[in-house]
Amino acid sequence: MKTDGTKLAGLESWERLPLGSPQVAYGWLQYRVARMIYFENERDAPPVEQQPRVGLTSWRIFELADDTKRILTCLPTGIARITTRIVGINPKIRIAVTSSGRVYEFLAAPEMDPTNYSALVLNAVRVGVGPATDISDDVWALFQSHEH
Template sequence: MSAAELGEPHVLFDNERDAPPPQQQPLMDVRSWRMLKSMSGQLHLVTFRDCDGDHGVIRLTSAIVSIDLAERTVITSSGRQYVLIVPPEPGTFERQVLWAGAARLGLLGSTDVSDWSWGQMRDD
């Protein structure tokens, strides 16, 4: 019997492709995310979305160029805006998936600054 048959979580990264152009998807509400600082000092979001039990989408953003702390919104160099609806992903498995996805997509060795960045944002 395999691990998948026993119900243990497993991850397969496949079907790498770019996100739709920002003109088609200019604003994203984000509910599962971590903010990472690359070794070059740039900030990026890595998001986990469209999770339906069998699969989900990991997206690594282009570099963040501005953060609106009051609105909890980041804008990336592509021009796309991400609204951080909830605090950074707290789940251990989900965090590991986000970090692994970021490493696979080029942010190996990055530093997670999610909790610090969320702490700087407004608290209603």
């Protein structure tokens, strides 16, 4: 994923929704576009056997219309990923397990940088994730409530 700082003509007046708002994520159309974001080298995640656990520093969790929850992440390598549905969360050790069997460990608070947040949402739109609600702040609050 790369950004080049180019503005899209005619979109400068659109306002960005507040991060963490419970509004439907497809309010992304209301985001002010400050950069062009390119997605390159599209490919599936490696098999779970090759990558059973992933540490997350740039992430958000969205709840889809069918009540499934998915993690949107950008890995340190620059790879944007949308997980299979979350089947379990352990707030004490800050992990989620997805239907693929992969374990995701939350190493940092949800992504708040506007450019990175937009990239996560735009990647979800790009691959056809339907309307969804960002529940990341609620999940992070759950994790924090289990700290010692």
